[in-house]
Structures are given as structure tokens and as C-alpha cells.
Amino acid sequence: MSGAPLTVRRPRPPRQPMPHQAAAARVTNFCEVALGLTPELAQAEAERCLLCRKPLCVEGCPVGIDIPGFIARMVKGDFEGAARTLREATDLPAVCGRVCPQETQCEKVCVVGRKGEPVAIGRLERFVGDWARTESSAPPPSLPMTRPERVAIVGSGPAGIAAAGELLRRGYRVTIFEALHEPGGVLMYGIPEFRLPKEIVRYEIQQLRRLGAEIRTNALVGQTVTVEELLGEGFGAVFLGTGAGLPILLGVPGEHLNGVYSANEFLIRINLMKAHDFPRHHTPVFVGRRVVVVGGGNTAMDAARVARRLGPEKVCVVYRRSRAEMPARAEEIAHGLEEGIEFFLLTAPVKLLDRGDGWVRGMECVRMELGEPDASGRRRPHPIAGSHFVLDAETVIVALGNNPNRIVPETTAGLDVTPRGTIEVDVDGATTKLGVFAGGDNVTGGATVILAMGAGKRAAAAMDEYLRGQRDGRAVAKATRVGIEEN
Amino acid sequence: MHRIIFKESLAPGVTRYRVRAPDVARRRKPGQFVLLRLREEGERFPLTIVDSDSEEGSITLIVQEVGVSSALMARLNPGDAILDLLGPLGRPTEIRRHGDCVCVGGGIGVAPLYPIAAALTAAGNRVTGILGAREQRLLILEEEMRRVCADLHIATDDGSSGTRGLVSDLLRDRLRQDDRYAFAAVIGPVPMMKAVCAVTKEAGIPTIVSLNPIMVDGTGMCGGCRVSVGGETRFACVDGPEFDGHRVDFDRLALRLKGYHHLRECALQALGPREAKAPQ
Numbered sequence A: 001m002s003g004a005p006l007t008v009r010r011p012r013p014p015r016q017p018m019p020h021q022a023a024a025a026r027v028t029n030f031c032e033v034a035l036g037l038t039p040e041l042a043q044a045e046a047e048r049c050l051l052c053r054k055p056l057c058v059e060g061c062p063v064g065i066d067i068p069g070f071i072a073r074m075v076k077g078d079f080e081g082a083a084r085t086l087r088e089a090t091d092l093p094a095v096c097g098r099v100c101p102q103e104t105q106c107e108k109v110c111v112v113g114r115k116g117e118p119v120a121i122g123r124l125e126r127f128v129g130d131w132a133r134t135e136s137s138a139p140p141p142s143l144p145m146t147r148p149e150r151v152a153i154v155g156s157g158p159a160g161i162a163a164a165g166e167l168l169r170r171g172y173r174v175t176i177f178e179a180l181h182e183p184g185g186v187l188m189y190g191i192p193e194f195r196l197p198k199e200i201v202r203y204e205i206q207q208l209r210r211l212g213a214e215i216r217t218n219a220l221v222g223q224t225v226t227v228e229e230l231l232g233e234g235f236g237a238v239f240l241g242t243g244a245g246l247p248i249l250l251g252v253p254g255e256h257l258n259g260v261y262s263a264n265e266f267l268i269r270i271n272l273m274k275a276h277d278f279p280r281h282h283t284p285v286f287v288g289r290r291v292v293v294v295g296g297g298n299t300a301m302d303a304a305r306v307a308r309r310l311g312p313e314k315v316c317v318v319y320r321r322s323r324a325e326m327p328a329r330a331e332e333i334a335h336g337l338e339e340g341i342e343f344f345l346l347t348a349p350v351k352l353l354d355r356g357d358g359w360v361r362g363m364e365c366v367r368m369e370l371g372e373p374d375a376s377g378r379r380r381p382h383p384i385a386g387s388h389f390v391l392d393a394e395t396v397i398v399a400l401g402n403n404p405n406r407i408v409p410e411t412t413a414g415l416d417v418t419p420r421g422t423i424e425v426d427v428d429g430a431t432t433k434l435g436v437f438a439g440g441d442n443v444t445g446g447a448t449v450i451l452a453m454g455a456g457k458r459a460a461a462a463m464d465e466y467l468r469g470q471r472d473g474r475a476v477a478k479a480t481r482v483g484i485e486e487n
Numbered sequence B: 001m002h003r004i005i006f007k008e009s010l011a012p013g014v015t016r017y018r019v020r021a022p023d024v025a026r027r028r029k030p031g032q033f034v035l036l037r038l039r040e041e042g043e044r045f046p047l048t049i050v051d052s053d054s055e056e057g058s059i060t061l062i063v064q065e066v067g068v069s070s071a072l073m074a075r076l077n078p079g080d081a082i083l084d085l086l087g088p089l090g091r092p093t094e095i096r097r098h099g100d101c102v103c104v105g106g107g108i109g110v111a112p113l114y115p116i117a118a119a120l121t122a123a124g125n126r127v128t129g130i131l132g133a134r135e136q137r138l139l140i141l142e143e144e145m146r147r148v149c150a151d152l153h154i155a156t157d158d159g160s161s162g163t164r165g166l167v168s169d170l171l172r173d174r175l176r177q178d179d180r181y182a183f184a185a186v187i188g189p190v191p192m193m194k195a196v197c198a199v200t201k202e203a204g205i206p207t208i209v210s211l212n213p214i215m216v217d218g219t220g221m222c223g224g225c226r227v228s229v230g231g232e233t234r235f236a237c238v239d240g241p242e243f244d245g246h247r248v249d250f251d252r253l254a255l256r257l258k259g260y261h262h263l264r265e266c267a268l269q270a271l272g273p274r275e276a277k278a279p280q
């Protein structure tokens, strides 16, 4: 049975437009592209919601946010209450509202979307998240530390943030270990400013500190301290939210040439190290006249759109399947197109060409056609004989995804990994090592912010049960995984 | 906070520091490095841990002024703090009992070589040191190396110390004079490592080199530190920094090290006059 009330006859008003920076202006800056709804637009959009009694959108949300619940409060103008409802299920509404692939989650199944456009759940979530950050007068909750145990969180990406928040709420003393000098994980070093302002991430990290979390940066667990040592030094349980590791490279000749970056390196140089502000910031980055990005995921779109803002004549994205198979969010592809990024679909790199002095000058490509579906259910691309051509490029950015981070598994006896290198866990996130739990990209492979957060939160609940002696501190049965391939 | 405890000039443009970092000092093993960031606008850059003193809680770093970060480092004085320090990173040198070993260092490469030579001697090996520099004034850690090596030979380009010529030629001479080595550690500028590895390969001496590609995170995420070893792509920050010297593609490494040379002057100029002090 569908969740829609049967009485709806009148046509719904159309979706409220999201104010955007114009494409011509935004390619010259790193400011946010989507500007956010005004309170009036937000309330009007909220009124489009049917407030279904059996809401399908909630089932579509990986963390089960009470969507009609928070929207109902928005309709009444109670943004404070809406924020409270959101916080029950997510620690990062301002982040998720911006970066979740709503079109494949909550908004995909929204009843209003059957005729016309679904309720803009993500935009509403973003509005409330932003409102809570900038307008709310509610004092931050004070959380008494009721539990004697200390817990360690390794990695401060969405998985680590969610786990830390949940454990703080459950009364534990939480210490977060982060390898980089700045916490936030991909939210900080991967997703660019124009899609997720870093001010928001810093604010959320600051909130965790206010709730009592201690954050130790420049701490690479496995190298500067081992998991074993953490367990020995009085941490009752450890959560691993270490995310992605080394990039998957093209595997074609010429990968070592100067001017060839992994998307991770390119994005870290810019988002974390501010290389676009060289020489005021000291980290350099090289963007030539023509940039070619290889891949079809969010990372590829981000790399291309960041490159676009650094002034080259041309930015192309090369992807070996067709548009339908691109894992990037539809909105991001559309934004890329508006910003003048060219797409070479059904095209694969064959080799990178040397200018003669160790710098890349172009990429030889081959056209592809789609054949039978492969293991991922997507049609497998095959090269078309004799269709080779050369794309000129002084900068090539490879965005084919990453392998899971291997430093912790390599230095922790008894922590099992799958053949792909991801950490073995049960449905609650317990690993094969006593007292150690895990979640996020290090378990699923490259996935999403919201899935990582959900995993962090679930694992935190399991850690609580374990520390109270109510469950095993080890994996009981293996879980199934949801990875999203980038290539 | 990682305060600089001590600073001393070793040669023109080469400075030795002791920095407070008790956790690193306690943990570090020969062959490992730290990653630093000196100020908010600064790069993340690696430096080998030359020595450590767990009582003082300090590590010794040696820096040669080449680019913007080393220039900035040169402006720091005792009492100043280093903003970010991450380490120890990388895999430690595998120290085993080989018998007779040779440690060949060129220029600033003697700094990372010293802890390896010391550890090899401590493990009961007989270590021959061969050091090279353009000229005598640029030779560093001669005394320290003399202390940990059974014998020490020096080559300079201009003959101002030891024999005139290259360390690779000096090593070849030693081998002709019937010196036999079961193991070699070679660290220095890329052309020097390449030339010395050619000699040790011919003589069938297993050889390790320590590579210094450009790094960003130093934690195995960005892939920027990739090097080609035996035709395979490896990552210096997590798989290295030491590799089999006979399998490293030095020409590729040399090209990749030049990746940002064209921007160096610009960065140095933007740094402004020397008086500018890093924040405390």
C-alpha cells in the first residue's frame, strides 16, 4: 500500500527554486554554488510535503530521519524543533543536506515526485542545519560523562564524527585520533569548498569538542601509536573510521609523468593545502591549459570543477561507460555541464604521452561500446578497434577510486580484512578483533557520507552494548556490503 | 607543541636542529621520517629523523635550504615551535647482521645515512663509510660517521677533502682493492644513488636506497609519492622510504622531483625578507 493520503486532488505547487551563483561568475571563485533557501522559500517548500502517515522517504533515508516530522515543524515555523528532530538521526544535517545523493534516496521515493518533482528534502535539511548553526539560540546540550570507560575513535571523517557523537551522548569519554593536521576526513580534504564550505565542517568538529571530545591531530594510528597500544592504554573499545587509502591509478604507460595527479592528491593540494592560493600558501599545484579528468564519480566531478576554477582553457571528463552509468550525482554533472566541462563518454585512456621532458602532453584514448552486464550490473564496455585518438592535456587527473586504507590492518594482529582489503565486520560493525569496531569507507569501499555516518552510529551503539557486557566484542556474523564503484 | 631546543649550522645552507617530540623520540627507528608543517600557509614536507634522545625527548633533524619550506625552517630558532609534526612515518630500515657493510652518502644524504650506519654497527656489522660532497665545507656529519664506522673514506669533487672525484669511483676502487661487502646502504642525490647502485649491482652487493619523492599527506592517501621499483608503482611514504637500489627507476624519480622547480623562485620571493618570523 502506498503511503499517500487518498484525498489529494489539487495539483501541488512546483518545487521552490534554489538560488544559485551564475555559472559564469562561479567558475572564477570557490564560493558555494547553491546559495540556500530563504526562510520564506524553505517554508513554502515545506508546505509541498503531504506529511504522509506511512512516509516512503524515511525508508529511503539510510539513517531513517523522521522526514515528515522535521518538515511538519518547518511548516509551523518551528525551525528549532525541526533541528532537534534532525539531530535525533544525523549529526551533520548541514552536510548531508548538501552532499547526499537525495535523488537516489529519500527524494527518489517521495510520493509528491510521482507527478512532478519530489519535495526538496535535501534542501530543507540543509536549511534547518544552517539555521541551527547560524540562528539557533538553543544552548548546546551538556552531556554528563556517566560511563567510566574511555573510547578511541580513529579517523575524523563522517564515520568517526558520527561514532564520536553517539558515544558522547551515551556518556563515554571520547578521544579522536586523526592522521592529518585538520579533522574532517573527506569533508575537509576531498569535497570542495563550493559544494561544502569548510566553515561548516569546522563548526561541526567544534561542536564535538564542546560536547567533550578530545581530538588529537597528527596521530596516524598504526604508525605513531598502534591499536593494541590504545587497548592497552585504557581505551575500552576502539572505532576505526579510517576511510580510503591509496588511489587506484590508470595502469597505462606514462602514469609517472609530471602533470599527472590522482584526484586525491589534486584535491588535497587545493582543499586542504590551499594550493589555488599559491604562493601565499606554499603548496603548489600545476594546472595547464587543458585538463583531462578520468572517471565518472563524484570525485571526478569535483576534480573537474575545481580545475575549472583555476583558469584553464578547457576541462574534459573521460569516462568509459555512458552517462546512465555515471555514479556522480545528477546535480553535480549538471553543474559541471553549466560550467563548460566537456564530457567524452564511452572513452577510455590507453596511454599518457610524454612531451619529451617528463611532462605529460596528452592522453591517447579509445572509443568504447557497451556489451553484456558485468558483476556490478552495469554493461561492460569494450574498446572499438581502430577508434584511437589523442586528447591534448598538460594536466591529467585520475579519479578511479581508492583502495581501503591499509595502515591499521597491516599493524593490527587479528583484524581480518576481505580480499579487497576492506575490514571484516558484522552487521553492527564489530570486527574480528576483540573491542575493535569499524565503519565507513574502510568497510564498504568508496560509498557515501550518510552511509559512513550510519555505520559510525550503529557501531557506537554496539560498542556501548559491548562495554556494558551486553554483547560480544567481536564479529558474530559477516555483513553484506554496499560499495559504489567509481570507475 | 614541538619546540626547537637547539640549532646549529653544519655547512653553508645546512642546519641541524633538535626538536622536542617525546613520543616520536621514544618510538622512532633508523630509516623513519617525520612530516612537518611550519605555519598555517605552509606545505607538509618530510624530514628524516637523524637521531633521537629519549631522555631529552628530542629528535634531531638536518635541513638543507632548497625550497620555500626549508628556507622557512632556516628562519626558526630555539624556542620557536613547529606547528605540526607527524611521525615516525615509513618503514624502519631492516637492520640485520650481514658482516661487512658499506654505507655511501652524498651531500645532505649523509644525514639519513648516519642512523642506519650507527644501527648496523650496533647490530655487530663492520661498517665502512664512504662520504661525498662537492667540497670540504659541504661535508656533514664526518665526525659522527667516523664514530660509528670501522673505517671512513671521503671523496670531494674538487679534492678539498679526501680523494678528488665521485663516491661511486671511490667505491669501485675499494672493490678493486679486494674490499668485500655483504650489504650496502646508499643515500644521496639521485644521480649519485644511480651511479653507486650501478657499481654495487655489478659487484652483486644487495643495496638499499632511501628515496625522497615529493609528499603531501605522507599517510598513504594521495599517491603523490609514487616511485617505480622493478617496474611496479610503489608509494614511498607507506611502502618506503627504502627500496632495493637495483630495481629503482632513478630517471623517473629525477624527473618527478623537478615537478615544481619552475615555481620555486616565485614561492621564495613571496616568502619575503628573512626577518619575517614564523608565528610562535
Ligand SMILES: Cc1cc2nc3c(=O)[nH]c(=O)nc-3n(C[C@H](O)[C@H](O)[C@H](O)COP(=O)(O)OP(=O)(O)OC[C@H]3O[C@@H](n4cnc5c(N)ncnc54)[C@H](O)[C@@H]3O)c2cc1C
Binding pocket: A099, A100, A101, A154, A155, A156, A157, A158, A159, A160, A177, A178, A179, A180, A183, A184, A185, A186, A187, A190, A191, A219, A220, A221, A222, A241, A242, A243, A244, A267, A298, A299, A300, A302, A329, A405, A407, A408, A439, A440, A441, A442, A446, A447, A448, A449, A450, A452
Ligand atoms: C572528492 C570526493 C567527493 C565526494 N562526494 C560525495 C558526495 O557528494 N556525497 C556523498 O555522500 N559522498 C561523497 N563522497 C564519499 C564520502 O566522502 C565518503 O564516503 C565518506 O567521507 C567516508 O567517510 P569515512 O568517515 O569512512 O572516511 P573519510 O572521510 O575518508 O575519513 C577518514 C579519516 O581518517 C583518517 N585516517 C585514516 N587512517 C588513519 C589512521 N591510521 N590513523 C588516524 N587517522 C586516520 C583520514 O586522514 C581521514 O581524515 C565523496 C568522496 C570524495 C573523495
Ligand code: SF4
Binding pocket: A060, A061, A062, A063, A064, A065, A067, A090, A096, A097, A100, A101, A102, A105, A106, A107, A121, A122, A125, A450
Ligand atoms: S540524510 Fe540524506 S537520505 Fe536522509 S533525508 Fe537527508 S538527504 Fe535524504
Ligand code: FES
Binding pocket: B214, B215, B216, B217, B218, B219, B220, B221, B222, B223, B224, B225, B226, B235, B236, B237, B238
Ligand atoms: S605522500 Fe601521499 S601517498 Fe605518500
